[in-house]
Amino acid sequence: MKNIYRFIIIGFLSLIGFELFLKFSPFSYGITPMTYDKDIGMWHKKDFSNFIIQSCYKTKYFFDQEGRLKNNYQYNDSKKNIIIIGDSNIEALMVKSENIIHNSLHDEIDGKYNVLNYGLSGTGPTQHLEIINKKIDLTKVIHLIHFVFIENDLSDGNPENFDGTNRPKVHLKFKDLDHYELINPKKYDLKEKLRDFLGNFEIYVYMKKTFTYYKRKINSYKNIENKSNISKSENSSELSDQEYEWNQLKGSLYQINKISEKNNFRYDVVFLSESEDKGNINFTLKFKEFLDMQNINNLNILHFLNELKTKQKLDFECDSHWNDDVHRNVARYLNEELDI
Numbered sequence: 001m002k003n004i005y006r007f008i009i010i011g012f013l014s015l016i017g018f019e020l021f022l023k024f025s026p027f028s029y030g031i032t033p034m035t036y037d038k039d040i041g042m043w044h045k046k047d048f049s050n051f052i053i054q055s056c057y058k059t060k061y062f063f064d065q066e067g068r069l070k071n072n073y074q075y076n077d078s079k080k081n082i083i084i085i086g087d088s089n090i091e092a093l094m095v096k097s098e099n100i101i102h103n104s105l106h107d108e109i110d111g112k113y114n115v116l117n118y119g120l121s122g123t124g125p126t127q128h129l130e131i132i133n134k135k136i137d138l139t140k141v142i143h144l145i146h147f148v149f150i151e152n153d154l155s156d157g158n159p160e161n162f163d164g165t166n167r168p169k170v171h172l173k174f175k176d177l178d179h180y181e182l183i184n185p186k187k188y189d190l191k192e193k194l195r196d197f198l199g200n201f202e203i204y205v206y207m208k209k210t211f212t213y214y215k216r217k218i219n220s221y222k223n224i225e226n227k228s229n230i231s232k233s234e235n236s237s238e239l240s241d242q243e244y245e246w247n248q249l250k251g252s253l254y255q256i257n258k259i260s261e262k263n264n265f266r267y268d269v270v271f272l273s274e275s276e277d278k279g280n281i282n283f284t285l286k287f288k289e290f291l292d293m294q295n296i297n298n299l300n301i302l303h304f305l306n307e308l309k310t311k312q313k314l315d316f317e318c319d320s321h322w323n324d325d326v327h328r329n330v331a332r333y334l335n336e337e338l339d340i
Helices: 002-023 101-108 125-135 150-156 190-198 202-227 232-263 282-293 302-309 324-337
Strands: 034-037 041-044 049-054 057-062 081-085 114-117 141-149 171-176 179-183 266-272 297-300
Touching (some): 034 190, 081 101, 081 125, 125 141, 125 150, 125 171, 125 232, 141 232, 150 232, 232 266, 266 282, 302 324
Parallel strands (some): 081 141, 141 266
Antiparallel strands (some): 171 179
16 A cells, blocks of 8 residues: 555656656746637636747737737727637737737727737637637627638538547538538536646646647558558548538638628638649639628738748748738738728
């Protein structure tokens, strides 16, 4: 029995020692910003701040009492709200708070409206629809600016592409534009409670990154083995998967537009296609044709970014997220092009 107690004590002290090592060493990654959310599956911790750390940045981020990216200005309840929503490029934890797109846009419009950021890493329009339904006071909204990164958002619309290392996500299954099934995130079970507990420590992020690294290694070996076994029938199923993803994307935007019409606020889709940047405009044409057919305001920002790229770098050196200068420049561009 003494040996068991000794083993438990040594193990506990080892974990404490490793946690302290991670926190105060060059291997620090910070603490996870996410927690379980019954509606979305994951959401930002409320009234929380910490550091996001990579080789090319160490930035302190801030969330408000609602779990939104914090405003760098005093919220004015007498003013209407501009809502900005998107994925990690819009969430932008690695960008200094005063430069993130919502704070930059607030500067550009001289505080005419409040500008609120509901960006969330690892999400696409299917999750954005539920964020709009569950977390936003629509009576206060005058304008919704929705960032869509086409290829990423197509992938995020398919639950088969969800990364198992992340929190569970809400999912929508569209039958057609007007009808869909809401598939709620799994319940707050023991696994999710354990994640929330471990999420208070550096060791959680370290374990998650380690797991993800080896998972990708294993998957890369599997992909190499499977390449020679892909048949024509399997290729045709990939096409059906892509159509399924397009249905998710189009259905979500259609439903968000219906919400905007019902609540009398403006809705703009600001989009970007990686394929177009590489010379293939098929995704852009298909996407824009749908938006125009549904009378959804839209703005393709690829040409602006390519012009900006001739003068400066767009991304952080150690990852693919927009840097501080891009956030400020895109905010200026939105103000000019959307006539805010």
